[in-house]
Amino acid sequence: MIVSHRHRFIFVTTRKTAGTAIETELARICTAADIVTGAANGAAQPGRNDAVTMARYRPLDWLRLMTLGKRARLDKHMPAAAIRDLVGADVWNGYFKFCVERDPWDKAVALYRARTKRGAAPPIAQYLRDAKPATLSNFDLYTIDGALAVDRVVRYEHLDAELDAIGHLLDLPIELRLPPDAARAPIVRYAHILGADGRAVVDAVCRREIEMFGYAFRETERDDR
Numbered sequence: 001m002i003v004s005h006r007h008r009f010i011f012v013t014t015r016k017t018a019g020t021a022i023e024t025e026l027a028r029i030c031t032a033a034d035i036v037t038g039a040a041n042g043a044a045q046p047g048r049n050d051a052v053t054m055a056r057y058r059p060l061d062w063l064r065l066m067t068l069g070k071r072a073r074l075d076k077h078m079p080a081a082a083i084r085d086l087v088g089a090d091v092w093n094g095y096f097k098f099c100v101e102r103d104p105w106d107k108a109v110a111l112y113r114a115r116t117k118r119g120a121a122p123p124i125a126q127y128l129r130d131a132k133p134a135t136l137s138n139f140d141l142y143t144i145d146g147a148l149a150v151d152r153v154v155r156y157e158h159l160d161a162e163l164d165a166i167g168h169l170l171d172l173p174i175e176l177r178l179p180p181d182a183a184r185a186p187i188v189r190y191a192h193i194l195g196a197d198g199r200a201v202v203d204a205v206c207r208r209e210i211e212m213f214g215y216a217f218r219e220t221e222r223d224d225r
Contacts (some may be wrong), residue, residue: 002026002119003035003087003095007170010083010097013037013092014138016107016114017100017156021178022163023076029174035087037076050074052154080149097149098144098166103215104206105199108136109190123199125197128205131168136201139208145172153213191219 001010002023013019027036030048036093038047052061052072056121074086084092102110111131112124119128134140142150154162160177167176194202199217209215 001035001037001072001076001083002030003083003091004030005091006031007172008095009170010087010095011091012078012080012083012097012099012142012150014099014141015018015077015103015135016101016110017138018159018178019076019100025174025176025178026178029172033223035073035074036068037078058187075140081144084149087154091151096151098152098154099138099150100154100156100159101138101209101213104137104209105190105194105217106188107156107199108202108206109188109193111135123140124193125195125201128198128201134203136205137209139212141207155213161187189218191217214219 001013002009004010004026008030013023023036026049030036034048034129036048037050050073052074057065057072064070064072064073075082080085080097080172083105087095093219108128109124112121112127116127122130128136142148142153152162152166154166163176163178166172191199203210203217206215
């Protein structure tokens with residue numbers, strides 16, 4: 001998650017959508033006053049102004065502070081409602097807010113592959129059934145009470161072009177395109193990977209974004225025909 005006061009935008013970081021790579025690019029134009037959450041995997045950019053105020057501490061946060069001496073940090077995947085509460089209504093309503101969404105079946109396969117790189121992997125349908133819904137669906141990150149809460153949802157399938165358009169819209173001082181080696185998973189031919197059972201899980205968990213954005217399951221790819 002990034003809040004840029006100089007450029008008046010809020011980036012809501014979603015899962016498996018090149019979010020860390022985008023954050024890294026956006027962090028280049030952030031000032032000392034801006035909020036930049038640290039990468040979840042400990043790599044890429046460090047956090048900035050992402051310490052949770054003690055007034056917001058939960059019991060687990062206090063326990064971690066007292067036993068490990070570690071301050072609580074803002075979650076990089078903060079949902080829109082929490083960001084609005086953090087920055088206040090004036091900033092939330094006055095800044096341009098955007099995020100990235102991705103074909104949910106493609107995203108599910110990418111998640112499975114990323115989480116099962118090492119060791120024995122369960123069948124994908126079993127993995128998806130056991131996964132928390134919030135892991136598979138980004139819908140609750142960019143909506144509030146079921147309604148879209150951001151000004152623009154960038155489609156992962158057209159990432160470079162749409163990020164470029166946002167860069168021009170916000171008049172950013174950098175070209176907002178990810179470098180070729182950025183951490184972005186390729187779009188896969190997912191029909192035969194998911195199978196009927198895996199597809200059924202994604203259909204159920206991600207039904208809201210499928211309906212909102214008109215995603216359609218691709219039985220075959222153009223190259224397969």
